[in-house]
Amino acid sequence: MTANSADAIHARFALRLGTFALDVDMQIPSRGVTALFGHSGSGKTTLLRCLAGLVAVPGGYLRVAGDVWQKGAMVRPTHRRPLGYVFQEASLFAHLSVRENLTYGQSRVPAAQRRVALDTAVELLGIGPLLDRRPEGLSGGERQRVAIARALAVSPRWLLMDEPLASLDFARKQEILPYLERLHDDLDIPVLYVSHAPDEIARLADHIVVLSEGQVVAQGDLRETLARLDLAGTFANDVGVVIEAAIAQHDDADHLTQLSVGAACLYVSRRPEAIGHRVRVRVHASDVSLSLQQPQGTSILNVLPAQVVELADSPVPGQVLVKLDLGQTTLIARISARSRDHLAVAPGQRLWAQIKSVALLR
Numbered sequence: 001m002t003a004n005s006a007d008a009i010h011a012r013f014a015l016r017l018g019t020f021a022l023d024v025d026m027q028i029p030s031r032g033v034t035a036l037f038g039h040s041g042s043g044k045t046t047l048l049r050c051l052a053g054l055v056a057v058p059g060g061y062l063r064v065a066g067d068v069w070q071k072g073a074m075v076r077p078t079h080r081r082p083l084g085y086v087f088q089e090a091s092l093f094a095h096l097s098v099r100e101n102l103t104y105g106q107s108r109v110p111a112a113q114r115r116v117a118l119d120t121a122v123e124l125l126g127i128g129p130l131l132d133r134r135p136e137g138l139s140g141g142e143r144q145r146v147a148i149a150r151a152l153a154v155s156p157r158w159l160l161m162d163e164p165l166a167s168l169d170f171a172r173k174q175e176i177l178p179y180l181e182r183l184h185d186d187l188d189i190p191v192l193y194v195s196h197a198p199d200e201i202a203r204l205a206d207h208i209v210v211l212s213e214g215q216v217v218a219q220g221d222l223r224e225t226l227a228r229l230d231l232a233g234t235f236a237n238d239v240g241v242v243i244e245a246a247i248a249q250h251d252d253a254d255h256l257t258q259l260s261v262g263a264a265c266l267y268v269s270r271r272p273e274a275i276g277h278r279v280r281v282r283v284h285a286s287d288v289s290l291s292l293q294q295p296q297g298t299s300i301l302n303v304l305p306a307q308v309v310e311l312a313d314s315p316v317p318g319q320v321l322v323k324l325d326l327g328q329t330t331l332i333a334r335i336s337a338r339s340r341d342h343l344a345v346a347p348g349q350r351l352w353a354q355i356k357s358v359a360l361l362r
């Protein structure tokens with residue numbers, strides 16, 4: 001399904017809050033995870049509040065999977081929108097157990113409209129052992145998993161997640177991300193996932209909407225959008241691509257996994273998935289360097305033949321971004337302007353891209 005199909009989610013809102021103006025027209029697929037990306041103050045939470053019906057926007061329009069939630073004078077109130085909403089901080093009822101928090105949410109949904117069984121939500125988020133505990137005794141990561149399960153328990157037609165990992169430290173984030181990936185793989189509920197962490201987005205999303213100063217500056221397929229050099233200013237120091245590849249071979253002795261990317265291969269840290277499984281790898285532009293000849297005697301494991309597609313200035317002075325075609329995938333390299341001149345890098349040129357091994361051995 002594409003973002004333009006009749007079944008897509010379509011939202012159009014324009015409003016002013018003090019000096020801030022939101023003016024958004026977004027169409028996203030009604031399957032998979034869409035990232036809503038933008039810097040602090042770009043309007044992400046305001047847009048989510050419009051979608052949830054928490055902000056009155058006269059003249060707004062919202063259609064979710066063929067169902068119109070707002071049009072003209074018709075505005076469906078928040079409590080009648082089949083939505084799950086997960087906030088930065090889990091807002092659970094402190095006086096109720098985890099189980100009661102979940103059943104409270106579900107009891108608001110008529111039995112005939114329940115599409116997600118409580119057991120499924122509990123199992124997907126791995127919170128079975130926590131059911132009889134009170135929120136106060138849970139870690140931040142556990143609380144957030146319960147909040148996500150509670151949002152699922154209302155059988156939403158759409159799940160809005162507003163930086164659900166923002167309040168967690170790195171270790172807790174790593175603990176929750178696999179559960180979010182499971183939602184992505186196992187549930188047929190579209191998710192709008194707000195984040196300003198490109199690495200998180202790269203792991204979870206299929207589609208992206210980029211907001212800047214209240215306006216949509218890009219929307220589309222995640223991999224194509226991350227590879228756009230004209231958006232480099234938005235991603236600043238985090239410019240990089242997402243490569244989707246199949247697991248070709250494991251090398252247990254060296255703790256490596258070989259991925260096949262078209263005709264080329266890429267070494268990454270030993271992955272747990274089986275051979276043939278498709279995985280995503282994010283490659284930061286700052287971890288890619290260029291060489292005119294095939295490097296010999298180098299410690300770099302990943303050296304791939306590439307062709308220059310285009311060049312653009314980097315947001316960092318004195319550096320440039322080079323978009324490279326690897327056959328079935330794209331890379332971006334960030335090199336110094338001096339190296340560009342020294343190597344005379346130009347569109348159409350064939351050269352070698354080297355990806356710093358440690359970058360992929362995390």
Ligand SMILES: Nc1ncnc2c1ncn2[C@@H]1O[C@H](COP(=O)(O)OP(=O)(O)OP(=O)(O)O)[C@@H](O)[C@H]1O
Nearest residue numbers: 017018019020038039040041042043044045046047
């Ligand atoms: N009720 C309000 N009155 C006036 N200005 C507001 C109001 N609500 C939000 N704003 C302003 O609107 C802008 C967008 O805020 P919003 O919270 O949507 O941004 P955000 O992208 O979610 O930011 P963050 O990533 O920091 O959470 C900000 O400049 C904010 O100060």
